[in-house]
Amino acid sequence: MTFTPHPGLHPIFEALAYTVGYAVYRRSRDRSGDFLPDDHRWLVIASASIGALLGSRLLGLLEEIPFSQITWRNLLLPGGKTIVGGLLGGWIAVEIAKRVKSIHSRTGDLFAVPLCIGIAIGRIGCFLAGLADDTFGIPTSVPWGVDFGDGIPRHPTQFYEILFLTLLALALHRYDRRPHPEGATFRLFLAAYLAWRLAIDFIKPQPLHYGLNLIQWACIGSLFALAPSIVELLQSQESTARSFQ
Amino acid sequence: MSSSPSSDEVRRKSISLSRLASILAVTFAIAFGLCAVSAMGVVGDHQKVGTGLIWISVATEGVCLVGLLGIGIIAIFRSIRGR
Numbered sequence: 121m122t123f124t125p126h127p128g129l130h131p132i133f134e135a136l137a138y139t140v141g142y143a144v145y146r147r148s149r150d151r152s153g154d155f156l157p158d159d160h161r162w163l164v165i166a167s168a169s170i171g172a173l174l175g176s177r178l179l180g181l182l183e184e185i186p187f188s189q190i191t192w193r194n195l196l197l198p199g200g201k202t203i204v205g206g207l208l209g210g211w212i213a214v215e216i217a218k219r220v221k222s223i224h225s226r227t228g229d230l231f232a233v234p235l236c237i238g239i240a241i242g243r244i245g246c247f248l249a250g251l252a253d254d255t256f257g258i259p260t261s262v263p264w265g266v267d268f269g270d271g272i273p274r275h276p277t278q279f280y281e282i283l284f285l286t287l288l289a290l291a292l293h294r295y296d297r298r299p300h301p302e303g304a305t306f307r308l309f310l311a312a313y314l315a316w317r318l319a320i321d322f323i324k325p326q327p328l329h330y331g332l333n334l335i336q337w338a339c340i341g342s343l344f345a346l347a348p349s350i351v352e353l354l355q356s357q358e359s360t361a362r363s364f365q
Numbered sequence: 366m367s368s369s370p371s372s373d374e375v376r377r378k379s380i381s382l383s384r385l386a387s388i389l390a391v392t393f394a395i396a397f398g399l400c401a402v403s404a405m406g407v408v409g410d411h412q413k414v415g416t417g418l419i420w421i422s423v424a425t426e427g428v429c430l431v432g433l434l435g436i437g438i439i440a441i442f443r444s445i446r447g448r
Contacts, residue, residue: 127402128402130398130401130402131395131398131399131402134394134395134398135395138391138394138395159383162383162384162387163383165383165384165387166382166383166384166386166387166390169386169387169390169391170386170390170433172390172394173390173393173394176394177397201394201397201398201401220444249402252402
C-alpha cells in the first residue's frame, strides 16, 4: 500500500488527542464521581501536564544525543517528544506533588482510559506524518506493509499501537466498572503500555544501545519500579477473590 | 478596612492557578508539535511559511514557559506564606 504523508496534520491530531482525552476524563469523572476535592484534582492535572511536558522532551532529547548536542536552543526548537517520557515524567511529577501536599490516596484511575484514547488519536497524526515522524516500523514483506513514499513497505507500527490501545481501553473500562483497589486501573494501564512499547520497539528502526533503544531501556527501568506495586495489586485481588469463595 | 481571605477564596485561587498551569503546559506541547512540523516542511517555496510558523511556535512556547515559571514562583510564595 502506497501512502502520501501529510505531516501538517500531526499537530491537529495532537490537539484533538488532548481535547478528546480531556472530554473523556470529564465524562468519566461526572459519571463515576471523584473522591479528590477539586483543588487537589487540578493540582494533580497541573503536575501531570508539566511533568509530561518535561519528561517527553527530555527523553526525546536523550534519543537525539548521537545526532546532535543538547543546547538551550534545542529545548525550544524542533526535535522529538516521546509518549513514554511523557507518561513517566507525569507519573513522577504527580508523586512529588502528592508528597508535597500530603495527598495519600492514589489518583490515576480516572486518567487510564482517557490516556488510551488520547494516545490512539495522536498516533493517527504520527501515521499521517509518515517518514517525517520517527514512529514507523522496519521494512517488511507482509501484505499490509505501508510505503510511506520511499518505495519500501514498512510495518505500520502506529496502527498496531492504535489497535492495542483500543483493546486496552475496552479492557480497562470493563475492569474499572467492577470493584477494584484504588489506583489499580492506572497501574495496569502503565504496566501494559510500557510492556507494549518494550515489545513493539523491536520492529522500529531506532539506534540501539546494548541491544535496546533508549525508550526500551526507560520501559524496563519503569517496569522494575512498578513491579512491587503490581505484585501488591495481584496479591490483594487474590485475597479478595479468596474471601468471596 | 482589609480582611484576610476566606478559605473558599484561597481554594478558588489555587484552583485557577493549577488550571492555568495545565492550559499553559498543553499549549506549549501543541506549539512544540507545530514547530516540529513546520521544520519538516521547510523546503523550496514552503521555506517562508515554514520559518514564519517556527518563530510563532517558539514565541508561544516562550510565553508558556514564562507563564509556567511565574505560576511556580507564585505557588512557592503562597506555600511559604501558608506556613
